[in-house]
Amino acid sequence: MKKQSFKIFNILISILFASYLSAQDTGLSMGFPSEVGLDSAYIHQKVDSIMAYGIQEHAFPGAQVLVAKNNTIIFHKAYGYHTYDNQTKVALDDIYDLASVTKITGPLPALMKLVDEGKLHLDVPFSTYWEPWRKRKHKKNITLREILAHQAGLVPYIVFLDKVIKKNGAIKKRFVKSNSRKGYTNQAYEHLFVKDRFNRKMYRMINRSKVSDDKKYKYSGLTFLIFPKLIETLTGQSYTSYLTSNFYAPLGATTMGFNPKTKNYSHAIVPTEMDTLFRHELTKNWVHDENASLLGGVSGNAGLFASATDLAKIMQMYQNYGSYNGKRYISEATMKEFNRVQYPDNDNRRGLGFDKPLLNNAELSLKDAYPAPEVSAESFGHSGFTGTFIWADPVEQLVYIFLSNRVNPTRENQNLYKLNIRSAVQEVFYKGKLPVQ
Template identity: 70%
Template sequence: MTFEFLAQEPISISENLIPDDALLYAHPAAVGLDSAYIHSKVDSIITNGIKNNAFPGAQILVAKNGNIIFHKAYGYHTYDSIQSVGLEDIYDLASVTKIAAALPALMKLVDEAKLDLDKPLSEYWPRWKRKKDKKDLTLREILAHQAGLEPYIVFLNEVLRKNGSLKHRFVRASPDHRHNKQAYDGLYIKNRFNRKMYRMIDRSQVSKEKKYVYSGLTFLIFPELIEQLTGSSYDYYLQKNFYLPLGATTMGFKPKTKDYPNPIVPTEQDTLFRHSLTQGWVHDENASLLGGVSGNAGLFASATDLAKMMQMYMQYGVYDG
């Protein structure tokens, strides 16, 4: 078993570290942690995972008190052990998209009084006004996963025939005026397929029992809601208000279409939908059917850039001034 050590050397050590708005590299001892113990434990867990083929490689970043005290890359992008994992590689963030894309936009809109957590979502998403079981669901209930919504709908079933082939009316190999939402190399989704998804969400069941049940359905709706409330595209709004001010230059959707110098780590070998190694395109099928830009999945970033956003949350919306 092999793994590559790429940890950066500490930039500064101080007995009286004064937290800065921006993340800094520091030795674990600077925040009261045992460096040898941390390295030993993390190395053991990750190398064991690689040895047992749980994953071909990984990257771990740990920050405490505004200081990155551990940042290390292990293994390779794929099991063929060709390309080593690097510290600035870009990853598919999967469901972390919910808290790193849709959520900050919603929080900003609440802060600007364009959304109210305790008003029914139907006040902003009028199609739910006609749905007796959904018209009174508040944004607070929905975000707390206590609205009774179904956890998930497999929209991929709508574009697959029984033999597993794709329905031509929904998916094309090349773009045309009705199919230009790119989901993968040589895979274009019908522009209005999102309407079909919304209708299926409209018809989905709502439990009367308001207990915690994780549901990602409204995160498929939120991007269009955000666009309606801001007058900007969802992707542009996030870039302008969060990612660019944070200096999170790798954070965004559909990195395969952008000129990033950073390598993009593959996510999975897709045997159901795209029938190839998924790399630089969102792995989540529902987000893919929205053209790769969604609130439930689809965001990509390096570990460092994701850490900047998490640190911003820790500092109540402030980062680097």
């Protein structure tokens, strides 16, 4: 009788645990802060105040904040305008240029899936998959793990625009035409069509770029420019269609994609910088990042656009360690490995592709922390040059999305960083807990 009772008890525990996991793996629903133990009045007052201050101090002309806790979107508000002329108000369904947030929402999920499938391995030389590196003395033994953790000693950035623009500012017509024609189909902007084979020039320059002998943390986006080609080679499918069919479409992330100008979205696309070098007007509907634009807007370093709600879906999937709404996208083991700090002994906080909190983040004040000091060590995310920021905290079950166009009208505007707006807003959702009854 005792054995039978124990068996029944174990079955009940298994059912309850399965129900718990199922509850953690639901799609996002809508709710209120109070439903998840947060003080609604405190949160709205604090966030509104910080955002108003950010706009007043010209950290950004407008922005929006979305927070999901326990699979429930409990806060989503828009602030300000698209530009400082106060003509178009920010709307909740606006689409933003994600800049480097692309890195963890574009190539990274594909790379994780390929690791799951055994088509990529983290600790073999990357030259196993990218053949040009096999003949490069300083690159042939670099691993994918080192690359994704920014521990490979690669050059941080190459300004490929320098190869396209003459010293007098004119565009070199052998690389860029004003109309689409044979061999010039990669559209960078209205009336700017880049030579289709210019990507080969970019790859050659990346392949020949220097590597530091000192293996320490140095952020580099170079390989993210070649990851799309690698993904196409390994999958036999175009980079964009692979991402859409395996991730964005099943997640219901309908606004997530490249070159939104070509998609006929009903949502507004928030403009970025007043470009004085390449496009010579307000950059809108096309990617801001020049390197991504020279690849026709489709890249792994930048180029992805999305709404806040769709970003929340992919971040919730990550926070659930690879599953969302009953569907598994990435194995839990792979997701946890990519989220792990790889080289803490080298003062490197990074996971694989994912950014992580500073190693001593919990000990720091808000002014010095990155991101908010209250986030857990298991949390992760990424920031973007245009003023975007996404973060997930599996311990607190909290997804945080901050979207702005701080580069409007110019990238020289650093106030978003100086005022630490994004971390200050994030902190509110950790401090705004209701007293336990």
